[in-house]
Amino acid sequence: MAIGMEYLLDWIFPRYCCICGEFLSTHKFKYLCKSCSEKIILTGAHICEKCGHDFGEISAEAPSRCLRCLNSEFQFIALRSAVRLNYVTRRLIHQLKYKYGKHLAGDFVRIMQKNIPFMTLLEGGILVPVPLHWKRVFKREYNQSEVIASYLRKFSANVEVLPLLKRVRHTPPQVGLHIRERRGNVKNAFGINSKIKINHDRKLIIFDDVFTTGSTINECCKELRRHGFYNIYAATFTQTSKN
Ligand SMILES: [Zn+2]
Ligand SMILES: [Zn+2]
Structure with a gap:
């Protein structure tokens, strides 16, 4: 223009x-x-090899895995988040989800693009946005993960987006639930979208806005693995640092 x-x-x-x-x-x-x-800080060089948890600026050698990963059996090969969670990124997510913030999706992508290792993970992959139940989409009018994923495809030539998963069960929001409750809450909440036929060895990247305990993303992985997909990664805009 x-x-x-x-x-x-x-x-x-x-x-x-x-x-x-x-x-x-x-x-x-x-x-x-x-x-x-x-004030937005990209995830750095010292991260957990499994979930991408950012250890921050540490002088000693970083451990290869964080506590969250030592105590969980994540089904994805690796997860990466683009930025650290702080006041600004938390507010951004809140605006996107609860304030009709669909128009912010372009800025989310502009931020993520600055993180080269993060963008490299997406290369050649199929983004599978974590689906929302239609009742929540109806209320919010859009699925924030789907909106950001579509923008990522627009800006990156080598990325596809496919709604390979669907929400088969309406579940209360995960916010405020303990890790065990979260697992139970999303158990069997996802189903495969059998209309989409793709090769089983394609690289799939489950895409969400925030990675917290991993219950939701892990449940998505389980459903994909049940249907013969094993080349599964995950990517989120940010992640909580509770560790
Ligand atoms: Zn980890
Ligand atoms: Zn400002």
């Missing part, structure tokens, strides 16, 4: 930072100001 046109559009439809409310002039993010975007 011509620069002059962009200024005109900004004048007619002013944009504000979705975190601090500052008025935005042209900037590389559409709904994030410079100061808020600089």
Whole structure:
């Protein structure tokens, strides 16, 4: 778009930072100001080889696996998250999920693209968004994981998106539940979408906004494995650091 046109559009439809409310002039993010975007921290070099948990800036050698992975039997080969969870990324997720924040999807992708190892994991893969039950989609009008995944496909030539899973059971939100309750809550909640026929050795990447205890993503893995898919990875925008 011509620069002059962009200024005109900004004048007619002013944009504000979705975190601090500052008025935005042209900037590389559409709904994030410079100061808020600089507070976003990409996951670093010291991460858990299994779930991507970020150990932070540690001087000693990082362990290869985090506590969460030593105590769980995750069915995916590896999971990676693009950014650390902090005040800004938590607010971004909240705005996306609960404030009709579909328009923020482009900025989510612009942030994720800065994390090269994360983007490399997606290369050549099929993103499988964690499905929501239709009742929740009806309430929110969209599935946030599906919206971000579609944007990722738009910006990355070598990524596909397929709704290979469907939610077969409506479950209460996971928020506030203990890990054991979370597991029970999502047990058998997913089914395979048998209309989609793809080769079983394709690289699948279960895609979600946040990785917490892993119950939901693990349940998705189990359903895919039940149907003969084993080349399964997972990717999320961010993850909780409870470890
Ligand atoms: Zn801001
Ligand atoms: Zn881990």
